[in-house]
Amino acid sequence: MATFPSVEWFEAVITVANEDGRLRKLGTCDAVMGVKVLDKAFEITFEAFDCIGVREIPSEKLAETDFYLEMPFETWQGMLENIKERGGTPDRQYTLNTIDFLDPEGFAKSDDQSKKDAFYRYGQTFQQFFNASSEIETVFAAPQPV
């Protein structure tokens, strides 16, 4: 049982995502992905065939990632619950690409389009990463403003 969002939650997802070669079979991925949930920010690093780590960072450091994913806490919860309910294959309205397309500002953000394009370039890897969360028990707790 891990609480979303937290380093522990992402570490649990990383463990699942790296096992049995599910990321490896999608091919190499070199990217640093940020995740922003209210006031909390995380940096998740993908290198070669694996996701190699996560750490919590100050929000202003998100600019140093290739791109970061930001949406309301309730939307994060909806997406992750749907992934869980559907056994790791979300309904189409909860895929990363659909969320990004339907958000006028875009779900993936970066000041540098050449870095933001990593979101599309490795899209299936990131989708598989979040799909792996279906195999862990998640408790949702909205971060409180600091």
Place this chain on the structure above:
Amino acid sequence: MTQQTAKDVATAGPADGIPDGIPDDLRRKALAKDWPLVTIVRALQGGVKEELLHQALDAGMTPIQAREMLLSGRGEGPTVSMAWAKVATERGIRAKVGKKGLTIDAINVGSYADVPDVWPDQTMRPRGSVVRPGAVSMGYTIYSKAEVWADNLGSLYEEAIQRRWRPATDIPWESIKPSAEDRERAMGQLCTELCEYNYMTILALGKWTREVSYGFHEVKLFLSTVLFDAGRHYEAFRKRALANGSGLGVQATGDRLIPIRDALCYAEMAAIVFLVNDSFIQSLYLLGAGLAQNEAESRLFSLAAQDKARHLAYGIEHTRYILEHQPERRGEISKYLAKGEEYLAKDHEKDAPMREALAILLGGGLEQIGEGFRKLKDFRRRQVLTYLSRVEAAGLTDHREHLWPEIAAYLEPAATPA
């Protein structure tokens, strides 16, 4: 003449009691392998080292193979000079295997990593090998590194190989269920035009890939993957159009393809394909993924978008490289982009089938086509903003001022309804 065998010699000893000069251990080995001792004698007399004969015997070489290798028809003298193994290429290279295996970048070590600004050779000589006088010209026309280079070519090539996919089996085609005819026909029209664009990519890159000299093998390797990607996309979108009863639609107007066909230099083609058109095509792929009605469409468009993002990464990095090494070409590259934009705008203006198909997809059906056209305007605006962001990332930070007027018009805010 009857050939003297090893057994004869072993039985009789050296012929006529005259020593034949074969060391005992070599004689025993030859005997065991049924080699004619006369072959051994002549090889030794011809200067072949004893060690080489041991190696040939140990390797299981037959007497006939040994004779062909060691002795020529010209007086049966040894001809193995090994001069080819003594040329002045760099030796001792030990490329390191990393997390991704032995990559194309990993073998760029020592002098083999030197990629000259101008490649001097018209032949197929691999970079780092020695020139063979008299080798024929292959008729390449591109010898300037800046014309074609990008620093991410090696990694993009490896990524393309690693992240390849198979339309026949990686797309869950069976997830496509019967759907409303208007939506299905709109999807068929979109797929028709995507097929046509990918066909043009194959044509253009097929032509230009052969023009690049072999000193820049990373370019040829990467462009080969783009060609293969375009073939795969053509295949996959044709399959989607034919998978659910819609069939293909109307041919595109083809205006956007004209400057690709007519490009007179590689940099012109690259700017128009890898920045202008690929950026707008990528938006269509993301539209397909974002509005997917089934798992097959979601997977198909997402995988195609992955490939297209790789092509765009080359387009951006290639433009950066040109601007860094040949800054005097800034205005020239801007003109190429404007030319691509001009023909793209013509395409948008004339191509009613595509406009209407996109409006149906965006609106959610023919009955909501009015809403679809409103969303299409937002979609076009986002397409242009994203394209501009890529051009700016490539180093043309003032391109917004030079944007082709009809494309720039998409950025104007929508009129407020009365």
